[in-house]
């Protein structure tokens with residue numbers, strides 16, 4: 446059985462004190478379980494502090510983005526080596542907000558995925574269609590293309606460790622969730638695509654999250670679906686209570 450993974454994407458929210466209080470509150474309350482991984486992806490400024498603070502607990506820390514180069518004249522960026530050096534374990538790549546506002550493309554996402562693996566980081570690769578694409582019946586085509594591009598040059602052994610987050614753009618921060626069935630259908634197609642790119646074993650090993658207005662009230666239904674192995678959560682991951690609640694639901698459902 447695939448281990449579930451619930452990751453909080455904090456985006457550009459919280460001050461350092463609030464971030465530290467969150468971790469202090471959450472770390473004693475996470476259920477002891479081998480069934481679910483709990484990850485928080487704070488703004489990069491807080492990474493070092495939160496990695497240290499969560500050491501020795503089951504809470505893991507991820508970054509929200511990174512550059513693909515080891516170092517260089519790239520003002521404002523952080524490198525994969527820097528993240529690995531801090532003991533950051535995960536990195537979100539290709540989030541639709543990065544694609545929309547920061548010019549990330551399928552090609553740059555692919556370079557970053559390769560760089561993540563080269564540095565021992567686990568990528569959470571985001572894919573998802575716009576409302577226009579969904580209404581035009583282009584969802585599967587769009588998402589399949591993103592998956593194919595993102596995994597170019599990635600070995601089957603690496604792909605087995607990767608996380609894909611299916612986040613329909615129209616469901617992010619809007620309160621609109623894809624129905625559990627619709628989300629599962631697309632996650633199934635993503636798994637099928639991984640099967641075509643690699644093999645059956647890789648397709649059944651890779652973990653696929655759903656993201657887009659996930660909260661304690663709807664996470665159980667989403668996780669009950671065959672192809673949904675976790676969630677990438679924005680707004681509802683900002684409060685300790687609601688984050689812990691989602692981990693609890695993931696542990697029990």
Ligand SMILES: O=C(CO)COP(=O)(O)O
Nearest residue numbers: 454617618657658679680
């Ligand atoms: O973008 C998201 C997570 O990466 C989803 O955000 P919301 O959960 O706030 O809709």
